[in-house]
Amino acid sequence: MDFAWSGEQDGFREQVRSFIQEHWSEGARMREDLERPERVKEYQKRLADAGWLTMAWPEEYGGGGASYIEQMIFAEESTFAQAPTGGQGADRLGPALILFGNEEQRREHLPKIAQAETNWCQGYSEPGSGSDLASLQTRAVRDGDDYVINGQKIWTSGAQHADWIHVLTRTDPDAPKHRGISYFMLRMDTPGISLRPIVQMTDEAGFNETFFEDVRVPAANMIGEENRGWYVSATTLDFERSGINRMAEAVPIYDRLLAHSKAADSAGTGRRVIDTAINRQHLADTAIEINVARLLGYRVSWMQSMDLVPNHESSISKLFGTELQQRNARHGINMLGLGGQLRPGQSQAPMGGELCYAYMATVSRTIAAGTSEIQRNIIATRGLGLPRG
Numbered sequence: 001m002d003f004a005w006s007g008e009q010d011g012f013r014e015q016v017r018s019f020i021q022e023h024w025s026e027g028a029r030m031r032e033d034l035e036r037p038e039r040v041k042e043y044q045k046r047l048a049d050a051g052w053l054t055m056a057w058p059e060e061y062g063g064g065g066a067s068y069i070e071q072m073i074f075a076e077e078s079t080f081a082q083a084p085t086g087g088q089g090a091d092r093l094g095p096a097l098i099l100f101g102n103e104e105q106r107r108e109h110l111p112k113i114a115q116a117e118t119n120w121c122q123g124y125s126e127p128g129s130g131s132d133l134a135s136l137q138t139r140a141v142r143d144g145d146d147y148v149i150n151g152q153k154i155w156t157s158g159a160q161h162a163d164w165i166h167v168l169t170r171t172d173p174d175a176p177k178h179r180g181i182s183y184f185m186l187r188m189d190t191p192g193i194s195l196r197p198i199v200q201m202t203d204e205a206g207f208n209e210t211f212f213e214d215v216r217v218p219a220a221n222m223i224g225e226e227n228r229g230w231y232v233s234a235t236t237l238d239f240e241r242s243g244i245n246r247m248a249e250a251v252p253i254y255d256r257l258l259a260h261s262k263a264a265d266s267a268g269t270g271r272r273v274i275d276t277a278i279n280r281q282h283l284a285d286t287a288i289e290i291n292v293a294r295l296l297g298y299r300v301s302w303m304q305s306m307d308l309v310p311n312h313e314s315s316i317s318k319l320f321g322t323e324l325q326q327r328n329a330r331h332g333i334n335m336l337g338l339g340g341q342l343r344p345g346q347s348q349a350p351m352g353g354e355l356c357y358a359y360m361a362t363v364s365r366t367i368a369a370g371t372s373e374i375q376r377n378i379i380a381t382r383g384l385g386l387p388r389g
């Protein structure tokens with residue numbers, strides 16, 4: 001088996017690295033820039049001009065016709081450098097529209113996503129429906145050429161910066177739960193939509209509660225058929241879980257932790273983090289896990305490039321990559337001693353509080369896009385053929 005990259009792929013990786021270095025300030029932290037969405041947008045427009053925002057889409061919809069492997073290399077290098085990629089429009093809604101949208105919807109939305117003109121958010125979860133998503137209660141009732149939506153979504157990431165939302169609603173309350181759901185696209189400035197931010201323990205407000213009060217959406221904005229929205233969303237979730245970024249997010253933190261661990265402490269005692277055996281063990285373990293996680297992620301992209309549909313393979317990659325992020329942050333914060341608990345911005349925080357931030361931020365990684373327990377269920381049933389519990 002030959003795991004080596006081709007010369008062309010190596011060349012493309014170098015190209016991506018230089019692009020990021022030139023256009024995204026070195027060492028910039030995504031979280032700081034999320035506070036400045038206009039900066040992210042400006043960078044995404046540059047990516048669009050380079051043809052990289054939606055590079056694996058068909059050319060007729062604004063894509064570059066590139067391979068999934070190139071797309072993965074781009075995503076991996078961007079995440080290593082903590083630089084933005086395409087966001088939800090490019091990663092989730094767009095691919096679902098390519099598969100399930102009608103021609104008019106594709107022509108309307110895909111080129112705008114490819115040009116970074118529109119930002120999307122995802123309205124799936126509700127206060128009582130997360131893992132058991134098909135139990136969702138937000139209602140859409142047909143009224144002439146429109147549907148009228150009432151209900152509430154929660155954990156809507158980035159809704160405060162989004163122009164559009166893709167949302168799951170119940171259109172047939174009497175049907176079995178998976179068969180009464182329809183999938184709509186709505187402008188966020190539609191009358192009747194309101195947001196309430198949710199503040200996390202990192203002090204950021206990355207997601208929201210989203211309320212719908214008599215919101216009218218044209219029937220033409222439905223993706224796929226009425227009451228068949230569940231099957232569209234299942235594919236969107238497969239796309240969401242496929243990304244190499246889950247693993248790649250751990251890498252820059254690990255690299256800086258490793259460099260910090262080798263350096264003498266700033267108090268002038270000459271002590272280093274790596275002088276303790278258990279810390280060396282943790283660093284070695286994480287290096288192994290990062291390599292394993294990369295190969296799991298590469299397998300998903302390779303399957304996509306062969307026109308295979310990764311399902312439990314995406315769950316394996318998502319599960320391992322997100323739990324790796326948590327282990328990396330947990331070991332790191334312990335290795336830094338009591339000071340590791342200091343937050344970014346607090347004086348004397350080792351590594352600028354980066355490990356403390358990562359420790360708090362990665363708690364959510366094993367919940368977002370389906371919890372670890374749900375991924376294990378998918379691997380057990382669809383991957384191993386074990387019975388449902």
Ligand SMILES: Cc1cc2nc3c(=O)[nH]c(=O)nc-3n(C[C@H](O)[C@H](O)[C@H](O)COP(=O)(O)OP(=O)(O)OC[C@H]3O[C@@H](n4cnc5c(N)ncnc54)[C@H](O)[C@@H]3O)c2cc1C
Pocket residue numbers: 121122123124125126127128129130131132154155156157158207364365367368369370371372373374377
């Ligand atoms: C950072 C982040 C971003 C998010 N962004 C979005 C977004 O943009 N849009 C959106 O719609 N949603 C979003 N979510 C919501 C996310 O999809 C849900 O939180 C997730 O699906 C879990 O649902 P829940 O929170 O309702 O937990 P629950 O489903 O109530 O689960 C509670 C616990 O029970 C366990 N559990 C539940 N069912 C089973 C089972 N069958 N077997 C074993 N264990 C089980 C779970 O694993 C979990 O530990 C986001 C979440 C996070 C953390």
